[in-house]
Amino acid sequence: MSMDKETVRKVASLANIEMDEAELERAAAQISGIIDWVEQLGAVNTDNIEPLANVANIELSLRADSITDGNYQDKILANAPEHTQGFFVVPKIVEQQS
Amino acid sequence: MTALTHLSIAAALDALEKKEFSARELTQAHIEAMESRRELNAYIIETPDIALSQADNSDKRRAKGDKAGLLEGIPLAIKDLFCTDNVQTTAASNILKGFIPPYESTVTRKLFDDGAVMLGKANLDQFAMGSSNTTSAFGNVINPWRGDDGRDLVPGGSSGGSAAAVAARIAMGATATDTGGSIRQPAAFCGLAGIKPTYGRCSRWGVIAFASSLDHPGPIARTVEDCALMLRSMSGHDPMDSTSAQRDVPDFAAALTGDLRGLKIGIPKEYRLDGIPAEIDTVWEQGIAWLKDAGAEIVDITLPHTKHALPTYYIIAPAEASSNLARYDGVRYGHRSAEASTLSEMYSKTRAEGFGEEVKRRIMIGTYVLSAGYYDAYYIKAQKVRRLILNDFTAAYEKCDAILTPTAPSAAFPIGENEDDPLKMYLNDVFTVTANLAGVPAMSVPAGLDARGLPLGLQILGRAWDEETVFKVAGVIERSAKFETLPQMLRKAA
Amino acid sequence: MAYLTQGETGEWETVIGMEIHAQITANSKLFSGASTLFGAEPNTQVSIVDAAMPGMLPVLNAYCVEQAVRTGLGLNAKINHTSVFERKNYFYPDLPQGYQISQFLHPIVGEGRIEIDLEGGKVKEIGITRLHLEQDAGKSVHDLHPSKSFVDLNRSGCALMEIVSEPDINSPEEAVAYLSKLRMILRYLGTCDGNMEEGSMRADVNISVRKPGDGLGTRAEIKNVNSLKAVQQAIDYEVARQIEIIEGGGKIVQETRLWDPNKGVTRSMRSKEEAHDYRYFPDPDLLPLHIQADWIAGIKETLPELPDQKKHRFIGEYGLSPYDAGVLIAERNRAAFFEAVAKGRDPKLAANWVINELLGILNKNATALDDSPISAAQLGALIDLIADNTISGKIAKDVFPLMYETGKDAGQIVEEKGLKQVTDTGAIEAVIDSIIAANPDNVAAYRGGKDKLFGFFVGQVMKETQGKANPAAVNDLLKKKLDA
Numbered sequence A: 001m002s003m004d005k006e007t008v009r010k011v012a013s014l015a016n017i018e019m020d021e022a023e024l025e026r027a028a029a030q031i032s033g034i035i036d037w038v039e040q041l042g043a044v045n046t047d048n049i050e051p052l053a054n055v056a057n058i059e060l061s062l063r064a065d066s067i068t069d070g071n072y073q074d075k076i077l078a079n080a081p082e083h084t085q086g087f088f089v090v091p092k093i094v095e096q097q098s
Numbered sequence B: 001m002t003a004l005t006h007l008s009i010a011a012a013l014d015a016l017e018k019k020e021f022s023a024r025e026l027t028q029a030h031i032e033a034m035e036s037r038r039e040l041n042a043y044i045i046e047t048p049d050i051a052l053s054q055a056d057n058s059d060k061r062r063a064k065g066d067k068a069g070l071l072e073g074i075p076l077a078i079k080d081l082f083c084t085d086n087v088q089t090t091a092a093s094n095i096l097k098g099f100i101p102p103y104e105s106t107v108t109r110k111l112f113d114d115g116a117v118m119l120g121k122a123n124l125d126q127f128a129m130g131s132s133n134t135t136s137a138f139g140n141v142i143n144p145w146r147g148d149d150g151r152d153l154v155p156g157g158s159s160g161g162s163a164a165a166v167a168a169r170i171a172m173g174a175t176a177t178d179t180g181g182s183i184r185q186p187a188a189f190c191g192l193a194g195i196k197p198t199y200g201r202c203s204r205w206g207v208i209a210f211a212s213s214l215d216h217p218g219p220i221a222r223t224v225e226d227c228a229l230m231l232r233s234m235s236g237h238d239p240m241d242s243t244s245a246q247r248d249v250p251d252f253a254a255a256l257t258g259d260l261r262g263l264k265i266g267i268p269k270e271y272r273l274d275g276i277p278a279e280i281d282t283v284w285e286q287g288i289a290w291l292k293d294a295g296a297e298i299v300d301i302t303l304p305h306t307k308h309a310l311p312t313y314y315i316i317a318p319a320e321a322s323s324n325l326a327r328y329d330g331v332r333y334g335h336r337s338a339e340a341s342t343l344s345e346m347y348s349k350t351r352a353e354g355f356g357e358e359v360k361r362r363i364m365i366g367t368y369v370l371s372a373g374y375y376d377a378y379y380i381k382a383q384k385v386r387r388l389i390l391n392d393f394t395a396a397y398e399k400c401d402a403i404l405t406p407t408a409p410s411a412a413f414p415i416g417e418n419e420d421d422p423l424k425m426y427l428n429d430v431f432t433v434t435a436n437l438a439g440v441p442a443m444s445v446p447a448g449l450d451a452r453g454l455p456l457g458l459q460i461l462g463r464a465w466d467e468e469t470v471f472k473v474a475g476v477i478e479r480s481a482k483f484e485t486l487p488q489m490l491r492k493a494a
Numbered sequence C: 001m002a003y004l005t006q007g008e009t010g011e012w013e014t015v016i017g018m019e020i021h022a023q024i025t026a027n028s029k030l031f032s033g034a035s036t037l038f039g040a041e042p043n044t045q046v047s048i049v050d051a052a053m054p055g056m057l058p059v060l061n062a063y064c065v066e067q068a069v070r071t072g073l074g075l076n077a078k079i080n081h082t083s084v085f086e087r088k089n090y091f092y093p094d095l096p097q098g099y100q101i102s103q104f105l106h107p108i109v110g111e112g113r114i115e116i117d118l119e120g121g122k123v124k125e126i127g128i129t130r131l132h133l134e135q136d137a138g139k140s141v142h143d144l145h146p147s148k149s150f151v152d153l154n155r156s157g158c159a160l161m162e163i164v165s166e167p168d169i170n171s172p173e174e175a176v177a178y179l180s181k182l183r184m185i186l187r188y189l190g191t192c193d194g195n196m197e198e199g200s201m202r203a204d205v206n207i208s209v210r211k212p213g214d215g216l217g218t219r220a221e222i223k224n225v226n227s228l229k230a231v232q233q234a235i236d237y238e239v240a241r242q243i244e245i246i247e248g249g250g251k252i253v254q255e256t257r258l259w260d261p262n263k264g265v266t267r268s269m270r271s272k273e274e275a276h277d278y279r280y281f282p283d284p285d286l287l288p289l290h291i292q293a294d295w296i297a298g299i300k301e302t303l304p305e306l307p308d309q310k311k312h313r314f315i316g317e318y319g320l321s322p323y324d325a326g327v328l329i330a331e332r333n334r335a336a337f338f339e340a341v342a343k344g345r346d347p348k349l350a351a352n353w354v355i356n357e358l359l360g361i362l363n364k365n366a367t368a369l370d371d372s373p374i375s376a377a378q379l380g381a382l383i384d385l386i387a388d389n390t391i392s393g394k395i396a397k398d399v400f401p402l403m404y405e406t407g408k409d410a411g412q413i414v415e416e417k418g419l420k421q422v423t424d425t426g427a428i429e430a431v432i433d434s435i436i437a438a439n440p441d442n443v444a445a446y447r448g449g450k451d452k453l454f455g456f457f458v459g460q461v462m463k464e465t466q467g468k469a470n471p472a473a474v475n476d477l478l479k480k481k482l483d484a
């Protein structure tokens, strides 16, 4: 299924990457080509096959509930593009997140 | 001093132990070599001060008679995907330019705990996405090897800086990562050995994520034995990585016995592809003959889903990447667009400016295949095919102990080739990507030169957790191939 | 259906489902070793994992898993032996990873149910759809700067249980009862402190209306309904809004709305044109979580007696009224305090003293039961003094505030103040004689048939003895003398 420019625009917005019309055009062509190519998987018979998310054939190991980390505000903020009074600073959030 | 940079890690460890030279001398030789070969662009940053201080500490430990670490005094290049404490780490992306991690990745910490020395941060494809090291925001890396036409060649990718540095003798070994072939393909392109161990063998903690279920840290070095020494240091359970296995780390180098009697080597028919240069087939046939000579039994096997591996990979890897790279948002670290006045602009402009083309392309593909309405058709489908690929290996390993294939469908190609067609570029990983999907260990070892004098590699795949057999087989290929040729740029100097 | 709202076109039924986010009581975060303590300086209780620095990986907190299982058992729910962590992808400044690690297709806890208590002692069962584990986000502060928002990640990564109910709730009162009951159960289990002011419990309310007998209407999801009062008000407002729209010929839009506690309205959180597409997929940094049956059984053995069980036992074992039992079981420590006081004593008397006197004085002083200056043993000893006639109940009520003020034992106060009851009949008789002598008119009137004057004589005797005379003895002796 080829991707049109509008689909690419929607994907770019979900991915939060600004693209101008020319970029959208180019991306639509390239990504369509790749999507068309991966669609060959549709021909593989996967009846009764469980999806495989991770090959690590081990039990998930858990940690104990102890405080072993944190308390280094300076490290947390050291690379911040903007910070003040211990907070990260971003342009005003106008919409509430759902 | 030139001679020092041409030693193997094993030989250098020996000489350091015998006090034939100091770690400082060894490191100094590498720093000078590194500075003289900057045209390769193998390093994003050089860290000579750190290197010398680590070398001095190593010398002090030896002088005190402390037990020498596994890599005591050995200068390495660190792929700039490994976070290094207080040293800029960028993933070769503008979005992380200037990022100074306040932490050390588990793998590099283990190396430094074992006495290794860091020469600098090696260049790579941006976020490890590429097969040519031409997607770095810090410029292309040039392969020290040249064909007879003299054009600049790619070193392979994504660990192109690591491979170029080791091949150019400006590092004795390098850390690397392999998500679809990013250790093995550059190793093959640069005439080196490189191993992608079993998934879960080396911790991913502190390694900038590309595709979490496929990312494998591992070493690139000039000999199989050097890879074995490095991998031993880099391996081991890490409680900070939930996918890291609690497994003992064997002395991989001890497996290099040269004796393949009793071993069955599988040859998968699906790896004979149309349109692959005949020389690749010739090297493969040669490899088969060497293994037979060393006592191995050759068996035909089938890995029937091989041809689906690449499309499977190009769904799963971008899907994971699209989510892994969501954290680069300009809020806490890295680039933030100067053009943004609203929150929404901060996100979309920061990411548009910070990510390179290939990275954006993969984020877009990944976002698309995970999005509502497409998830089952693409992502779940790919995960199912991934299981079939794993099943292929499980079945194959009932018939054989290791598998021999070519590493890459071509030798190193000129910079700029395949550039305009991402699909063509993706085909570079056609032989390597199955091992990432299945999590099994796989190694590339130099096996010969093509007609233009460029290295070709052979790939050995093993059972999960059986790197020892992989090393054993690779050692035989290496010894039989007697691969000693130097890249052209070093021939005069040597 | 008892609760119906009258509209212009007839009666409307309300259908409510609730999603409660409850912060798990744990020392450290769900996937990192940073502290969960409330109220620290911004970005101090943040690890490099919580800040989603490059290369950071999550490691699951075993205790949080245990707490979720414990909660599931307390909700009479099915514990799933395999559950999967998935990533919910969206961008927000207080969501450092760009995704929330949550559970989607395979939650740790499946279907369960709880009983809620309604007016008049009625009980209703509310179904639980699921409980899943997830990370909390950080906090954005919008009012410190005109054009900037400030982000604090202290809360980022704290463990939450999202508890989703079936749409079994049909009125604001039921919603309040559900939330209160859930909170009580979590506090009993010790899995969430239930502190709504600090945001340890947050409610999202899904509301729709329909004509009785009709299928489900389109719902609106109301966020930020973070107190019992807000639940009541938000539902009232939203039900009225929806009925008005439908009766006006309009249609309800399925959307997320925000409760504005200041204006008392819900308002649309108009998001971008396209709906959210969270692109859930299994977190490749984590593996499926497997829970063994014997481990679950071990947790089951440590479960405390839950509120409903306790209430029924208090009614049966102690003969308490459902109301008193309900008050006493509202908090686990309160019930335990009561039981310590009641042990070996008259349970109704103990209940009266705990509910009316102790809780009253604590409430007046805004003091928590755990900080009470009067221990259960001390209150019990006071009740013992009443039972063995050392003091009267009336004197006891004078002693009690002194105990509260000084922390002294009742016996000591009674001793020091000389409040011991006079049971010596000779002494009481002497007092009575003098009172009879001093009030000949009243004696005559009483004997003439004015029975009510008996109380006057009792009062006089008590006054004379400063309340220390044993009331029963006073009664007996007075009767004997006056009726003689």
Ligand SMILES: [Mg+2]
Pocket (backbone or CB within 6 Å): C019, C162
């Ligand atoms: Mg929800």
Ligand SMILES: [Zn+2]
Pocket (backbone or CB within 6 Å): C021, C134, C162
């Ligand atoms: Zn939630």
